[in-house]
Amino acid sequence: MSHESFIQKVAERAGLSRIEAEAVAHATMRTLSERLTGGEARDLAAQLPRSFYEDLLPTEEKAESFGVEEFRRRVAQRAGVDQDKASAGIVAVLAAIRDTVTGKEWHDVMSQLGKEFAQLVETTG
Numbered sequence: 736m737s738h739e740s741f742i743q744k745v746a747e748r749a750g751l752s753r754i755e756a757e758a759v760a761h762a763t764m765r766t767l768s769e770r771l772t773g774g775e776a777r778d779l780a781a782q783l784p785r786s787f788y789e790d791l792l793p794t795e796e797k798a799e800s801f802g803v804e805e806f807r808r809r810v811a812q813r814a815g816v817d818q819d820k821a822s823a824g825i826v827a828v829l830a831a832i833r834d835t836v837t838g839k840e841w842h843d844v845m846s847q848l849g850k851e852f853a854q855l856v857e858t859t860g
Contacts, residue, residue: 738784748827759824762813764790772798782836829856
């Protein structure tokens with residue numbers, strides 16, 4: 736999937752402007768790089784548009800352990816949006832990731848994020 740297609744999907748699913756969707760997508764990828772192990776972040780980056788590669792470069796090999804609320808707070812702060820837009824954007828970005836990567840890669844990402852994160856995207860089509 737191209738970068739533009741990815742951002743368009745995020746904007747449509749989350750009800751965000753293109754500029755907001757771009758900011759939330761990059762903020763979500765950056766936050767994912769902190770929440771996933773270094774190897775998993777690199778594996779994910781390999782299957783997404785190249786424009787997200789730097790966002791997903793891990794700063795640490797070990798994943799940080801934090802839940803959905805902290806994830807949302809970090810994304811909102813990085814993207815410069817409110818909590819509601821961050822929430823909708825995170826769900827849309829995760830759904831776009833699910834639609835882009837292989838089933839195995841999606842499973843690997845979700846196994847590291849956990850049930851709380853999986854529940855966010857299980858109802859999105």
